Amino acid sequence: MKSVKKLMAAAGLFSVLFLSACISNNESSGSGEEKLTIGTEATFAPFESMEGDKIVGFDADLLDAVMKEAGLDYEYENTGWDPMLVGVEDETLQAGMAGITITDERKETYDFSAPYFEATQVIAVPEGTDIQSADDLQGMKIGVQNGTTGDEAAQKLVGENSSNLSKYDSSAATMMALQNGDVEAVVTDIAVAQHYVKNNPDANLTLVEDDENFEQEYYGMLLPKDSEYKEQIDEAIHTIMENGTYEEIYQEWFEGTPDIEGLESAQP
Numbered sequence: 001m002k003s004v005k006k007l008m009a010a011a012g013l014f015s016v017l018f019l020s021a022c023i024s025n026n027e028s029s030g031s032g033e034e035k036l037t038i039g040t041e042a043t044f045a046p047f048e049s050m051e052g053d054k055i056v057g058f059d060a061d062l063l064d065a066v067m068k069e070a071g072l073d074y075e076y077e078n079t080g081w082d083p084m085l086v087g088v089e090d091e092t093l094q095a096g097m098a099g100i101t102i103t104d105e106r107k108e109t110y111d112f113s114a115p116y117f118e119a120t121q122v123i124a125v126p127e128g129t130d131i132q133s134a135d136d137l138q139g140m141k142i143g144v145q146n147g148t149t150g151d152e153a154a155q156k157l158v159g160e161n162s163s164n165l166s167k168y169d170s171s172a173a174t175m176m177a178l179q180n181g182d183v184e185a186v187v188t189d190i191a192v193a194q195h196y197v198k199n200n201p202d203a204n205l206t207l208v209e210d211d212e213n214f215e216q217e218y219y220g221m222l223l224p225k226d227s228e229y230k231e232q233i234d235e236a237i238h239t240i241m242e243n244g245t246y247e248e249i250y251q252e253w254f255e256g257t258p259d260i261e262g263l264e265s266a267q268p
Contacts, residue, residue: 036074036094036229038063038221039084043170046195046253047099047219050078058253059097062116063221065245069236072229081147088222094229096222099189101149102268111227112220114234115266116246118259121153121214122190124178124197127204131185134213140164143174143183150187153214157187172196179203189217191254218268238264 040055042048048057055076067074076097079087087093089109101119102112125131134157142158144151146167154165166183168174174186175196186193190209197205223230240246241260250258 034073036067036072037087037092038074038076039079039087039093039096040076040098041081041084041170042078042098043172044099044192045172046191048078048097058117058249059099061249061252062240062246063097065240065249066221066233066236069239069245070229070232072232084222088224091224094224094227095233098222099192099219100222101217102220103149106222109225111223111225111230112268113223113230114237115218115220115263115268116237117191117219118263118266119189119191119217119219120209120211121150121187121217122193123208123210124175124186124188124193124205125184125208126178127206129184129206131208133208134187134210137185137187140185141166141183143168143177143186145169145171145174145188148188149217150189154187157213175200175203175205178205218263218266220268 040048040059042050042055042057044057046057047059048055050056055078060076063074063076074094079093081098084093084096084098088096095113099117099119100106100112102115106112123131123134123137131137134153137154137157141164142154143166144154146169148171151167155162158164166177168177171188171192174183174188175193177183178186190207193207197203197207221233223233237246241264246260247258
């Protein structure tokens with residue numbers, strides 16, 4: 001998903017206000033133990049989205065299982081993307097979980113948990129469009145979610161400053177732009193695109209995969225550098241993968257069987 005870019009001033013201001021509230025929330029759960037605050041951006045279904053005032057999705061269910069296994073009390077807050085990055089970096093948030101791809105660039109600023117999901121990028125286009133691979137995107141208007149690995153992949157294809165690259169605040173906004181004809185293709189995470197196409201059949205969109213141009217990615221929980229909770233969280237992820245809990249949660253949200261062995265051996 002998203003990468004670390006320069007944060008907008010507005011996001012920074014929001015972060016200060018939000019994180020001030022988090023500080024008071026993090027001090028104690030009332031039982032004498034610290035309650036961790038985990039940030040997210042809840043516009044990335046099926047990983048996280050809002051259902052009323054509740055965050056739901058694969059990440060939400062997995063986070064709950066991991067934290068219970070780790071014996072950690074927590075609250076999951078829809079902070080927004082940039083405030084989440086700021087909060088984890090300055091440790092006013094204890095983690096972020098929002099379909100975050102583990103990248104070398106991000107590891108310069110953050111630690112990550114063990115990988116918990118394998119993903120790749122995909123191209124969403126209107127049905128009937130003559131697109132066979134990412135190479136066919138040259139000269140086309142492309143929509144991406146700003147700061148994501150989809151954004152990075154599209155930049156590699158058409159150039160960082162291409163006027164054909166339109167950036168939006170959420171994956172859902174890119175899909176709406178595609179439906180409205182504002183862009184001709186969208187590059188985004190495959191599971192999110194599949195979820196959107198499945199749940200919006202009237203949009204008449206189809207997906208084009210390209211293993212040559214889009215590399216494998218792995219999601220991990222975003223943690224502050226040298227997080228004291230990393231070992232507990234990693235052990236909990238390993239345990240729920242081994243005891244079947246992960247597969248049960250996976251099959252609540254996705255089709256097929258997860259590649260547990262591949263995830264546990266991945267070194268992103």
